[in-house]
Amino acid sequence: MLLTAQLLLSYQRCHRQAFLEVYEDKTKKTAPSDFLNKLRQDRIEQQHHFFTSQTWVTPEYPKYDWHAGAQATVALMQAGAPQIRRGVLLVEQDYSVLYQSLPDLLTKVPGTSVFGDWLYVPTDIRLSKRPKLEYQILATFHAYLLACLQGSWPETAYLYLRERGSYEVNLTLNQPKLDQLLSELLDVLLNQQEPEVFIVSHRCSLCGWLSHCYQIAQQDQHLSLLPGVTPSRYPILQSHNLASVEDLALVDPVHLAQVTGFGKEVAVKLVCQAQAFAQQSPVLFAPKAIETTTPLVVAAPIELYFDIEAEPSLNLAYLHGVLVVDRDDQTQTFHSCLADCPEQEEQVWFQFLDLVLRYPQAPIYHFCAYEVQTVERLAKLYGTPDSIVQPLIERFVDLHALVTQTVVLPVESYTLKLIARWLGFQWRNSEANGAQSIYWYSEWLATGNRHFLDTIVHYNEDDCQATHHIKNWLADFLQSDQSTA
Numbered sequence: 001m002l003l004t005a006q007l008l009l010s011y012q013r014c015h016r017q018a019f020l021e022v023y024e025d026k027t028k029k030t031a032p033s034d035f036l037n038k039l040r041q042d043r044i045e046q047q048h049h050f051f052t053s054q055t056w057v058t059p060e061y062p063k064y065d066w067h068a069g070a071q072a073t074v075a076l077m078q079a080g081a082p083q084i085r086r087g088v089l090l091v092e093q094d095y096s097v098l099y100q101s102l103p104d105l106l107t108k109v110p111g112t113s114v115f116g117d118w119l120y121v122p123t124d125i126r127l128s129k130r131p132k133l134e135y136q137i138l139a140t141f142h143a144y145l146l147a148c149l150q151g152s153w154p155e156t157a158y159l160y161l162r163e164r165g166s167y168e169v170n171l172t173l174n175q176p177k178l179d180q181l182l183s184e185l186l187d188v189l190l191n192q193q194e195p196e197v198f199i200v201s202h203r204c205s206l207c208g209w210l211s212h213c214y215q216i217a218q219q220d221q222h223l224s225l226l227p228g229v230t231p232s233r234y235p236i237l238q239s240h241n242l243a244s245v246e247d248l249a250l251v252d253p254v255h256l257a258q259v260t261g262f263g264k265e266v267a268v269k270l271v272c273q274a275q276a277f278a279q280q281s282p283v284l285f286a287p288k289a290i291e292t293t294t295p296l297v298v299a300a301p302i303e304l305y306f307d308i309e310a311e312p313s314l315n316l317a318y319l320h321g322v323l324v325v326d327r328d329d330q331t332q333t334f335h336s337c338l339a340d341c342p343e344q345e346e347q348v349w350f351q352f353l354d355l356v357l358r359y360p361q362a363p364i365y366h367f368c369a370y371e372v373q374t375v376e377r378l379a380k381l382y383g384t385p386d387s388i389v390q391p392l393i394e395r396f397v398d399l400h401a402l403v404t405q406t407v408v409l410p411v412e413s414y415t416l417k418l419i420a421r422w423l424g425f426q427w428r429n430s431e432a433n434g435a436q437s438i439y440w441y442s443e444w445l446a447t448g449n450r451h452f453l454d455t456i457v458h459y460n461e462d463d464c465q466a467t468h469h470i471k472n473w474l475a476d477f478l479q480s481d482q483s484t485a
């Protein structure tokens, strides 16, 4: 069995993912999204940029012939090549397992090894801005394989990170973690122990096995589909024989809080969430919050619905979309303040300000905290006075916060997409999402094809419409509950 660095990375992200990579039929895996392909391309470009200032040699071997690649790499190390790009490290372990890794760069440094008075240290080039633990573990894995091959541990391993540059990995600190992970991973793979499905939306959304795992989770009515059932809470629920949505829907929340130690609010919300799923209808979670929430969603003469498109890796907000709903005139007008290039960010920020300041009394509805954070960031960046920004921010109403504080819905995650779709709203482009929008913008910048920009604007307008839809539903729901109380 070949245990690769890539498999170790998968295992750190999700134990099940590593198992499926080895044992499951690959046709059940979906192709990478455009956004993932963009990230891969960005990493290739980052590597290209890094290597333009370096000289190196690469081992020559037939594609995927790892034994030949490993021999060629060791031959280069024996010959004392100063830098080896994309070398192959291959080490045989017990149980007929081969460990394999492909560090981006091996650099010769003074020291003692089986090759002579030199040895090699590994460097991996990563798109990440920070030295994530999973990358530090991989760098430690490279160092471990090098230690096996050259008879001596390198003193360190390097990550070359975007913006930050070179980062030294503490091998002493990471080696015990690596040992533990390798031992667990071998156990899972050699004993063919398939880890249970556990859907965690932020982790699974970029995984190629999502549709396969999701199907299983739905068939089993798996508790991980319920918002609030986290990987740490799940085993506690299981230990109290609460293994299904129906079990959880029937339990007394006070009893649940006592036996699990979750706290009353968490317990009440979990039970309400299970009931919402079981009944496929919304459940009022916090009746007391109605009085404070309702005034925030009653119809105003003019309402604004606001959504930003941004490229986090460039720290760039390239589109401020605002839907103006004028109830007196019965009109809806969508405005897109769009930067054709990153340099126009300041210009579109002031366009946005001009627009929203034209409606000084209108509440500004948005979904999640990102819009407020971005407005604060842009105000600071472009020197907008507090006397303008603070009254503006006071008009912001976060619908995500209002929904999650008052009601539980039969949705698997409280995202704009899932809530609005549950309410029956449809996006014109069913493939569209925030990550796809980032991909479209990068394609626009690369190709100049205006179709990509138009697609982003349509998508953003639909996001604003979806926010409008949710706000109207919440207002109706709360008012009907008050009238029946």
Ligand code: SF4
Binding pocket: 013, 014, 015, 016, 017, 020, 197, 198, 199, 200, 203, 204, 207, 208, 209, 210, 211, 213, 214
């Ligand atoms: S979809 Fe989620 S649970 Fe399934 S393998 Fe991927 S990350 Fe793991």
